Amino acid sequence: MGEWREVPLGTVATHYRGYSYSSSELDDRGEDSFISLKVFDKGGGFREGGVKRIRGFVPEQFRVPGGSLLLANTDLTRDADVVGAPALVPPRFHNAIISMDATRVVPDLGQVDERYLALILGTGEARSFMRGSSAGSTVLHLDTKRLDVLPIRVPPLEEQRRIAEILDTIDETIQATERVIAKLERVRSGLAHSLIGAIEAPRARLRDVASLTSGSTPSRSRNDYWNGSIPWVKTGEVRGNVIDSTEELITDRALAECPLEVYPAGTVLVAMYGQGSTRGRVAMLGVPATTNQACAAIKSAPAVLDESYLFEFLKYGYDALRSLSHGSHQENLSTRLVGAFELPVPSLPEQTQVVAVLDSASARLDAEKADLEKLRQTRAGLADDLLSGRVRTVAA
Template sequence: MKVDKSRWHRDLLGNLCNIKRGGSPRPIQKFLTDAPDGINWIKIGDAGDSKFISSCKEKIIPEGVSKSRFVHKGDFLLSNSMSFGRPYILNVDGCIHDGWLVLEQPKQFDKSYLYYLLGSAPMYEKFAQKAQGAVVNNLNIDRVASVEIIYPPLDIQQAIAAELDAVQAMIDGYKAQLEDLDALAQSIFLDMFGDPVSNPKGWEKGSLNKYASIGTGATPSRKIVSYYEGDIPWVKSTEVHNSYIWETQEHITKEAIDNSNCSIYLPDTILVAMYGQGKTRGQVGLLRIKAATNQACAAIQCKDSLNPTFCYWHFQMCYEANRELGNGTNQKNMNLTIVGNIKFIIPPLSLQQEFAFKIESIEKQKELICKQLEDAKTMMAERMQYYFS
C-alpha cells in the first residue's frame, strides 16, 4: 500500500502517551505469593515473541501494589534496559517492575499500529540514540518522551496495521510448521529409542567420550582486525540454537587459526554451547559446513558406533538434564570434561541410521519452510521501513 506522508502528523511521544515507570517492592521475595488474590507480577521473562503479554508466572501480595506500578489490559509496555525498546500490549492487569515503562494508550492510535511503530527499526534507532551514554544503555521516561514520531490519520493506521498483521500471520504460520516438524522428530526419537535419560528400553549406556572425540575452539585476538576479514566460518555459542548450521555471522582467516587455539571442524560435527546467557547453555547445532568455533562451544566428532544425527537429537532430548550438569554458583557452566562424561544410550548403529534417514526427510521440509520464513521476515522489515522511516 502506498501512503502520502504529507497528511501525517508529527509530535513528541511524550505529548501523545502518558509515560510512567514501573517499580519493584523490595525485597521482592517477601511480596511474592501463590494466593488466589495475588496480583500479576509482570516481568521481562513473561514476554515472548508475541505482541501480547497474556499471562504471568508470579504474583505479589496486594500490599505490594503501592510500592509498584499497577497497569491495565490494553496498556503498552516498553522494556527500558538491556534489550531496551521492545514493545508489548498487555492482555492482563497487574504490576510491573522498574525494567518496564508503561505507555498509557491515547485514543488517536490504533493498538496494532502503535505496536508496529514502536517495534520498528527506525524507532529502535531513535531509542538507541537516546539510550547512549550510560554504563548500561537504558531508557527512561524523559528519553522516551523526547522521541519524535510521525503518524497518519486513524483510517490509514488501521490499513497499515492490517497489512502488517497479515504478514505477521504468515511468519507465525511458518514458525508453527517448523515447531510441528520438530515435534514430529522428537516423537520419532521417543518411539524408536524411548527417553534417553530414564532409558526404558534398556539400551547400552556409556560416557560420550567413549564414542566421540571432543574439542573446542578459541577467539582470535580482536585487536588484530584482519583476523576477522577471512572466509573461514567461525561459530559463536549464540549461534548454536538447536538447528543445523549452514552459515555464520563472522569469518576468520587462516592466520587467525594458526595464531590461536582454533581448529577447523568438518560437516557432521555436533556443537554444544557450554555457557551463555538465558537458554543458550546446553543448546546444540549440527555443522553442515566446515567451520571453526569459539571456546564456548564443545565440538563433538562421532566415532563409528555413533551416528551424528542421532547424537545431535540425543542432546536435544536431554537438554534440561544436561544443563543441570554445569558448575558454578551464579551460572552453571559446562566444560569439556562435563560434556565428555554425559551418559549416552547406544542403540544398534543400523537403528541410529534408520532414525537419521527419517530425520533427513524432515530437515528437507524444514529447509523449504525456513526459506519461506526468511522471505516473509524480509517483507515485514521492508514494509516497516517504508511506513515508519
C-alpha cells in the same frame, strides 16, 4: 489522499510510568495481573508468559484497559534490545497493573490510532531515538521526558487504521505459523524421546567411539587474525542446530599461528560452558569450521558411530550432559567429562533408521520455518513501505 505530517509525540499523546512496587508484593496467588518488564519482546510485542500476579492495594491510576499501548522504559540486556519496545495489552489482561518498568502511552484518538502508534513506535528510527534517550551502566533507564519530542509520522486517521489492519492480518498469519511450528517441535521432541529412549544396545564411552578436541580464540588485538574466510564457532551459536554460517570469520594466518583445526562438516559440537542454558547444548557443522575453546568438537568413528545419530542422541541427552559437571570442582564441562559420557551404540543400520525417522519429522518443520522467515521478511518490507508513506493505502 490527505497529507502526512511529522509531529512530536507529545502533541498527539500523553504518557505516564507504572507502579513502583516491592518484590514482597508479588505473589502467584495475588488478585491482580501485573505487567512487568518481562512481557516485552525485543522486537516489540507482548509476551503473555511474562505476566505476574500482585497482591495488596495499588492505586487505580496504574490499572490499564485491554488494548493499551505500553513502552519498556528499563533494559537489562547487553545490546539494549528491550528499551523502548512497544506492546499492546491483550484484552484478557484488561484492568491489569503496570509496573514502573513500563510507560503507558495514551494517544489522542482524534489524531492517532493506538495500533498505528504502536507500529510507528516500533520502527528503527523511534527505537534508535529511545536508545539514545536512555542511560545507565548495567541497567538502562529511558528518560521518558524525552518522549514528548520524539518525532513521528502521522497520516490521516483513516489511513492509519488501514495500515494497522493490513499489518495485523500478516501478524495473525505469522502467529498461526508460529503455533504450528511449536506443535511440530513438540511432536518431534516426543518422537525422539520415544525412539532414542527405547534403544537397547551395548553402551560405550564417547571417547571410545569418537575423538574429542577443542579450539581456541585468536587474539582480538591482532587485526590480521579476523575478518577472513574461515568460519569460527562460538558457544552462543550452538543451539541444537546445523551450523551453515558463523557470526565471525578468521584468517589463514590465525589458523596457522593459533591452536586451531578446521573440523569437517558433520562434526558434532558440545558447548562446554556458557551463560544460562548454553552448557550442554549441541550442534552439527554443516560447513567446515573452527571453534573457540568452549566447544568440544567430536568426530565419530564412521565404522561404529553415525554422526547424525550422535547429534540426535546428544540433543536427547542434554540434561545428562549438563549434570556431568555437578559434583566436580567446576561448573563447566571439559573434553574429559564429555568423553566419559556413555551412549548406546546399536548397529549402523539401526542408527541410520532412527535418523531417517527423525529426518522425516523434521522435513515439515523445516518447511514451516522457511515459510515463517518469508512471512517475516514480507512483513518487514511492507511495514517499512507503509510506515514511511512510500506506499499509500486506498480506501475500499
